Amino acid sequence: MRHKKTIRWLVGFLLLLHLAALLAGFLAPYSPTTQEREFPYAAPTRIHFVDGSGHFHLRPFVYGVEQSSSDSQISADHLANVHSLRFMVPGERYPVAGWWKSNLHLFGVDAPGKLFLLGTDGYGRDQFSRLWFGSQISLVTPLVATVISLGMGVTLGAMAGFWGGWVDELIMRMAELFVAIPWLYLLFAVRAALPLSISPVGAFLLLVTVIGTVGWARPARLIRSVVLTTRQQDFVLAARAAGATSGSILWQHILPQTWGVVVTQAAILIPQYLLAEVTLSFLGIGVPEPTPSWGNMAGSVQQYSILTSYWWMLIPVIVIIPVMYVYDRLAAALHEPVKSSA
Amino acid sequence: MRKLRLSFLLYVLAGAVAQGFALPPIVHATPEELLITHNSVGRRGGRVVVSQHAEAKTLNPVLAVDRPSREVLGVLNADLIHINRLTHQTESALAKSWKVSRDGKQYTLQLRRGIRFSDGEPFDSQDVTFSFQVYLDEKSNSSQRDLLMIEGKPIAVAALGPYAVRVTLPQPYAAGDRLFDGIAMLPRHLLEQGYREGKLGQAWPLTVTPAQIAGLGPFRVKKYTPGQQIALERNPHYWKADSKGNRLPYLDELVFLVLANEDAEAPRFEAGDTDILSPVGAKLFEVLGKDASQGSRLQDAGPGLEYNFLLFNMNDDVAGRLPEIAREQKWFKDLAFREAVSQATNREDVVRLVYLARGTALASHVTPGNRAWMDSRLQPRPASTEHARKVLASAGYGWSSEGLLHDPAGQMVEFSILVSSSNQQRTHMANLIQEDLKKLGMQVSVVPLEFRSFVQRVMQTHNYEIAVMGFASGDTDPNGEMNFWLSSGSNHLWNLGQKKPATDWEAEIDVLMQKQLTARDPKARKKLYDRVQQIVAEQLPIVVIASPHILVGSKLKLKNFEPAILAPYALHNVEELFW
Numbered sequence: 001m002r003h004k005k006t007i008r009w010l011v012g013f014l015l016l017l018h019l020a021a022l023l024a025g026f027l028a029p030y031s032p033t034t035q036e037r038e039f040p041y042a043a044p045t046r047i048h049f050v051d052g053s054g055h056f057h058l059r060p061f062v063y064g065v066e067q068s069s070s071d072s073q074i075s076a077d078h079l080a081n082v083h084s085l086r087f088m089v090p091g092e093r094y095p096v097a098g099w100w101k102s103n104l105h106l107f108g109v110d111a112p113g114k115l116f117l118l119g120t121d122g123y124g125r126d127q128f129s130r131l132w133f134g135s136q137i138s139l140v141t142p143l144v145a146t147v148i149s150l151g152m153g154v155t156l157g158a159m160a161g162f163w164g165g166w167v168d169e170l171i172m173r174m175a176e177l178f179v180a181i182p183w184l185y186l187l188f189a190v191r192a193a194l195p196l197s198i199s200p201v202g203a204f205l206l207l208v209t210v211i212g213t214v215g216w217a218r219p220a221r222l223i224r225s226v227v228l229t230t231r232q233q234d235f236v237l238a239a240r241a242a243g244a245t246s247g248s249i250l251w252q253h254i255l256p257q258t259w260g261v262v263v264t265q266a267a268i269l270i271p272q273y274l275l276a277e278v279t280l281s282f283l284g285i286g287v288p289e290p291t292p293s294w295g296n297m298a299g300s301v302q303q304y305s306i307l308t309s310y311w312w313m314l315i316p317v318i319v320i321i322p323v324m325y326v327y328d329r330l331a332a333a334l335h336e337p338v339k340s341s342a
Numbered sequence: 343m344r345k346l347r348l349s350f351l352l353y354v355l356a357g358a359v360a361q362g363f364a365l366p367p368i369v370h371a372t373p374e375e376l377l378i379t380h381n382s383v384g385r386r387g388g389r390v391v392v393s394q395h396a397e398a399k400t401l402n403p404v405l406a407v408d409r410p411s412r413e414v415l416g417v418l419n420a421d422l423i424h425i426n427r428l429t430h431q432t433e434s435a436l437a438k439s440w441k442v443s444r445d446g447k448q449y450t451l452q453l454r455r456g457i458r459f460s461d462g463e464p465f466d467s468q469d470v471t472f473s474f475q476v477y478l479d480e481k482s483n484s485s486q487r488d489l490l491m492i493e494g495k496p497i498a499v500a501a502l503g504p505y506a507v508r509v510t511l512p513q514p515y516a517a518g519d520r521l522f523d524g525i526a527m528l529p530r531h532l533l534e535q536g537y538r539e540g541k542l543g544q545a546w547p548l549t550v551t552p553a554q555i556a557g558l559g560p561f562r563v564k565k566y567t568p569g570q571q572i573a574l575e576r577n578p579h580y581w582k583a584d585s586k587g588n589r590l591p592y593l594d595e596l597v598f599l600v601l602a603n604e605d606a607e608a609p610r611f612e613a614g615d616t617d618i619l620s621p622v623g624a625k626l627f628e629v630l631g632k633d634a635s636q637g638s639r640l641q642d643a644g645p646g647l648e649y650n651f652l653l654f655n656m657n658d659d660v661a662g663r664l665p666e667i668a669r670e671q672k673w674f675k676d677l678a679f680r681e682a683v684s685q686a687t688n689r690e691d692v693v694r695l696v697y698l699a700r701g702t703a704l705a706s707h708v709t710p711g712n713r714a715w716m717d718s719r720l721q722p723r724p725a726s727t728e729h730a731r732k733v734l735a736s737a738g739y740g741w742s743s744e745g746l747l748h749d750p751a752g753q754m755v756e757f758s759i760l761v762s763s764s765n766q767q768r769t770h771m772a773n774l775i776q777e778d779l780k781k782l783g784m785q786v787s788v789v790p791l792e793f794r795s796f797v798q799r800v801m802q803t804h805n806y807e808i809a810v811m812g813f814a815s816g817d818t819d820p821n822g823e824m825n826f827w828l829s830s831g832s833n834h835l836w837n838l839g840q841k842k843p844a845t846d847w848e849a850e851i852d853v854l855m856q857k858q859l860t861a862r863d864p865k866a867r868k869k870l871y872d873r874v875q876q877i878v879a880e881q882l883p884i885v886v887i888a889s890p891h892i893l894v895g896s897k898l899k900l901k902n903f904e905p906a907i908l909a910p911y912a913l914h915n916v917e918e919l920f921w
Contacts, residue, residue: 033777035777037691037694037695040694040695123695123770123773124695196758196799196805196806197758197787197789198787199787284790289773289776289788290776290777302605303604303605303625303766304604304608304626304629305605305626305628305629306625307605309625309629
């Protein structure tokens with residue numbers, strides 16, 4: 001009972017996170033690619049309720065930013081320049097889930113004020129906005145890749161387990177081959193074979209396809225073992241005796257038994273693939289600039305000067321941790337009944 | 343000559359005896375003609391550790407082409423005439439003086455007498471003729487051969503005596519004395535046999551034992567630790583002395599430490615493991631500058647010679663082979679298109695964001711660091727999207743309802759900018775330019791590519807559209823860039839392999855560059871090269887963007903440290919450095 005509650009909480013958190021990623025344009029005050037070149041590496045903007053003279057403001061506000069003499073940093077809050085924080089403000093247009101466009105943003109500040117909640121990068125792009133837009137790539141890639149992996153894994157695993165013989169031999173040898181493939185080098189090779197310039201959508205599809213295709217083997221082996229056990233059970237034998245076809249036995253009686261494995265595998269694969277996307281983009285073979293992903297955003301902290309000077313550039317790395325933790329807990333919670341029944 | 347050999351034999355024997363039996367050293371029969379330096383007099387001892395981004399590939403000066411090898415070889419060897427890295431003028435080195443014939447074809451060099459290689463063997467004109475023979479021999483595969491060929495013909499070197507050589511050029515060559523800079527003189531006694539047997543290519547790998555290698559530089563090989571470092575020790579026979587007669591170098595040891603990149607170098611420098619950081623990127627320069635109080639100093643030597651530019655692929659050989667690129671070349675070959683790209687590129691932003699204001703926006707490929715040759719009439723214009731749009735519109739380009747640019751034939755303008763992924767600054771630059779060009783409605787993607795693949799595409803396959811590149815000549819003189827500007831040049835990157843000039847303005851550049859090559863009057867040369875700069879600025883085969891300053895770091899206690907804008911920036915006077 002307790003672990004069911006835990007699962008509900010964890011799934012709820014993940015649903016909320018994915019919904020927020022879907023609404024990235026609404027939550028982000030700016031476009032992820034807009035370069036505010038006057039403000040490179042600007043520190044996170046502080047939100048105030050009390051101004052310099054001690055007056056309390058009901059509506060939160062930010063101070064205006066200005067360039068310092070060094071040209072590379074912005075100075076501390078400028079007292080004469082107060083800009084109120086407003087909700088549901090119009091701004092740059094953004095697509096919602098790819099088919100509908102809006103210009104309404106959850107919050108923003110009066111022009112010419114700037115609100116960089118998590119600071120800016122070296123191009124003056126708002127890190128907060130990029131983080132939300134980046135989550136669309138970083139959260140959706142593992143989901144789609146997992147669907148591909150599990151789709152192939154269930155289909156091939158079930159075929160191998162149900163029919164056995166040469167079908168089983170062939171599929172399992174293929175699975176061994178896929179387990180042995182170094183996927184990073186495979187991706188390098190596929191990328192090298194593709195045209196030089198690849199659109200962000202193309203890069204996304206490539207990532208998803210390669211990661212998803214390479215990962216089918218492990219779930220397939222598990223599904224095969226479940227199918228192998230199930231097909232010998234009485235209710236399956238009874239169905240066969242009653243004249244049910246192979247297809248209907250597989251579909252109606254055996255596959256439902258694999259559901260627990262599929263869900264647990266999904267909870268294990270998704271964070272693995274999330275990390276894969278981050279790693280690949282970090283190495284520069286994922287989604288190309290200027291489209292953000294958590295991986296390519298984290299890539300900039302490879303530079304010693306950025307790592308030691310601008311702590312907010314580490315935020316894309318930090319946000320990965322709770323997401324990974326939640327997926328990990330979810331996988332453990334889903335696996336618990338299997339463990340206890342064993 | 344015989345007398346010299348005999349005296350040398352005596353000296354060697356006497357030296358051995360002296361070491362074994364502690365007898366007083368015997369004075370060399372030929373007095374040494376040392377070069378006296380005029381920097382601050384220092385004191386002997388200590389070691390300096392310098393970091394390198396990669397391990398040197400060889401210690402053979404004939405074969406070395408990579409930067410780490412050249413850095414190490416620079417302190418192991420010496421040249422006849424040297425370009426002073428601070429004044430940019432030539433000065434005597436192993437040749438104490440030289441004369442040029444009236445027709446400018448013959449250089450007669452007088453060598454320093456009594457000087458010796460680092461193994462104690464004497465240096466004379468036979469070593470000089472041998473060195474040039476090796477460099478000019480096609481079988482040696484030496485990269486120096488190109489430098490010593492003028493109009494496809496080799497220079498001729500003949501000994502006029504033990505301490506004099508005559509160098510004959512196939513045609514008059516302006517600033518011919520600069521040809522000798524960086525040409526390391528080789529020890530005939532160690533390399534001749536290998537050369538005659540065709541084994542020169544195997545000589546002096548990194549694993550060479552110190553006894554088998556010698557040079558005329560301030561240091562000699564001590565110990566090589568694979569993958570980690572090369573330790574050099576003081577050359578006791580070096581031919582320079584300070585104003586008080588103390589033989590240079592002051593340092594006992596110089597170590598080249600291999601550290602993968604700038605991000606690995608920085609913490610080691612801050613921890614005190616290395617003493618010199620050269621060159622440093624602008625961002626790291628800022629970060630390390632904050633810690634300067636901890637015994638280190640960061641120096642901005644000013645604008646360097648490096649110019650970064652956008653290269654348009656106008657190579658004719660892509661027709662039929664790469665149809666997609668051939669189709670796009672109608673844009674790149676259109677001056678209005680190139681002008682629009684140049685107008686829209688915000689050079690000031692590049693300087694501010696990429697170089698953190700430690701750089702210069704450029705209007706010409708000759709940077710402000712090269713004061714002698716820069717045409718100061720050419721000034722960078724501020725970026726103007728509006729003007730760029732007008733230029734495009736007047737050339738027949740138009741925009742879709744979504745603001746995307748199409749050419750006069752209705753084809754959408756969409757291309758990629760290639761950049762070397764190992765160069766963070768150029769990648770940053772490419773991303774800024776991408777955004778600038780987006781304002782013109784151009785759909786641009788930036789493609790960072792591993793360095794070797796990048797070079798292969800630009801130099802060999804020509805499978806690219808636009809590339810961000812950088813060039814840094816080793817000398818201020820324009821002769822060093824002949825290969826880039828001549829239409830037949832091996833580095834004429836925008837359209838390689840031309841049998842005859844593809845355009846009138848390239849033909850004009852050819853004529854101007856050839857004329858300045860032979861003109862003896864410096865003013866006439868300057869005028870000719872000014873015209874080349876103007877043509878390049880008008881025709882824009884490359885869109886020059888910006889030049890970074892030369893930034894270096896060193897320990898505060900290291901004296902006589904004077905960074906230069908010519909490579910090697912920090913080690914050009916390594917013999918004078920002291921603690």
